[in-house]
Amino acid sequence: MTNPTLRFRPLRPAVAADGTTSLDLLVTIACAELPAQQPANLRPPLNLALVIDRSGSMAGRKLSDARKAARFLANELTPRDRLAIVSFDDAVTVVVPSTPVTDPLRFITAINTIHCGGSTALFDGWLAGAEQVAEHLDPTQLNRVLLLSDGQANAGLTDPRRIAARVAESTGRGISTSAFGLGDGFDEDLMGAIAGAGDGTFAFIESPSQLADLYASELQGLAATVGRRVSLGLRAKNGAQLKDVLNDLQTTAFGNFQLPNLRAGQELNVGVRLQLPAWTPNQEIASVRLAWDAPGADGRCKQIETLTLPVLSAAELAALEPDAAVAEQFAVLEANRARRRAIEELDRGQVEAASSCLQGASALLAALPDSALARRELRLLKERQALLHDDSNLTRKRLSRESLRSSTTVWEARDDEQA
Incomplete structure (x- = not known):
């Protein structure tokens, strides 16, 4: 797989020699497209746990469509992939332990047994799914929990910060989490925090009929994932100051910025605002370090680029058309x-x-x-x-x-x- 491309695109393509410059800079990370017809056996195997809320509020169409979408997911996987099915209300049931998908019918039959219950022990359900993935954790695979809930965490651990922290710990071990909120009653702050800490996907599903499309999109995204645990290090140089990152990204333990997964054929754009004193020609303004885990790669992948720009007078700079x-x-x-x-x-x-x-x-x-x-x-x-x-x-x-x-x-x- 070709490495991603790092590009700098300033709002105006120069800085001032005789005054302060506020430099708006777009940092773009672009990944090449996958081959048009990529055989399924060329993507990394998947190690998934589907965690389904079966609390009382899921009764009726919600749970019916959730089961239907789960059946769709099982049918889309291959014998190279593993799948666990977990359901929860105030108690957790491992409906199917993590198993290679050699026979989708086994999963489909088990999915049909999921029925509604009581309260919402969301953290306990997620944890059981993460444990199923962890039992077969393989860095050459894509290891992910898919969490579906229509409600609020109201049983077991309910503190959003503590839940997100536990999800982040799991992410650090190589298990990502996607969080799917269904209907108008789920806690979007909690589910958004879980997806962010989990290095996964956040979805607001307004109608249960959208679930199958969501799962198809998630599988396509996993197949196109070329980088996980992506971080961006931004270092201003020679008196330049980093004033703002407009994406409001979470920071890592090393002070870098956490980015979403790198996916083939997609671009990530990060808006950066720098402030520069009067600038001398040929001085580096900033360096950018991109790091990621590539499926099947041994160790972190890294790429570093530095930024320099032409130097003009402040009047000449102001006369330039913005991009x-x-x-x-x-x-x-x-x-x-x-x-x-x-x-x-x-x-x-x-x-x-x-x-x-x-x-x-x-x-x-x-x-x-x-x-x-x-x-x-x-x-x-x-x-x-x-x-x-x-x-x-x-x-x-x-x-x-x-x-x-x-x-x-x-x-x-x-x-x-x-x-």
């Missing part, structure tokens, strides 16, 4: 921050203040040249504003999903499926 693509990406990142501020206002009961946050983001995007991305973001923000007064809970969940796009792998249904 429209960089301005657009920064506006989207700012809009995601505005969504987080709107959530904070909603939590305080300040609906008008939340609306004002979204209106400010819309104004920033509306000032940009017309593009498909800007139009889509403006449409989403308009829809969220329109829904604020009618259904603040649903608005909050949608805002949370969209705000996490800057820092976490987020699944979103096709536009024609979304309200």
